[in-house]
Amino acid sequence: MQVFNRRFKKLKSTTQTGRVLELIKRNNKYGTTNFELSRVALKYSSRIDNLRKEGYNIQAVRITKGTWKYYLNEESWIDKLNIS
Numbered sequence: 001m002q003v004f005n006r007r008f009k010k011l012k013s014t015t016q017t018g019r020v021l022e023l024i025k026r027n028n029k030y031g032t033t034n035f036e037l038s039r040v041a042l043k044y045s046s047r048i049d050n051l052r053k054e055g056y057n058i059q060a061v062r063i064t065k066g067t068w069k070y071y072l073n074e075e076s077w078i079d080k081l082n083i084s
Contacts, residue, residue: 016040016041016043016044016047017041017047017050017051019040019041020037020041020044020047020048020051021051021056021072023036023037024058024071024072025072028072030069031061031069031070031071032069032070032071033063033067033068033069033070034067034068034069034070035067037070048060048070057073057074058070058072058073059072059073
């Protein structure tokens with residue numbers, strides 16, 4: 001199945017979690033809205049929760065009532081741990 005985004009051609013990942021991550025990474029400069037994420041996974045919030053549990057630092061910013069933008073902070077929480 002090919003998933004299209006209005007800004008980019010097709011997403012390569014086959015899992016919903018992978019497509020959500022790929023979309024957030026591609027649009028990271030401007031943010032990915034919840035409307036764009038719902039086009040690849042209706043339960044995108046669960047996919048984002050899974051990614052956060054895997055160590056991805058995904059930030060959500062409220063734009064207007066009902067509209068959120070998601071950004072990926074490239075420095076994950078795992079990188080912040082000082083394990084010697």
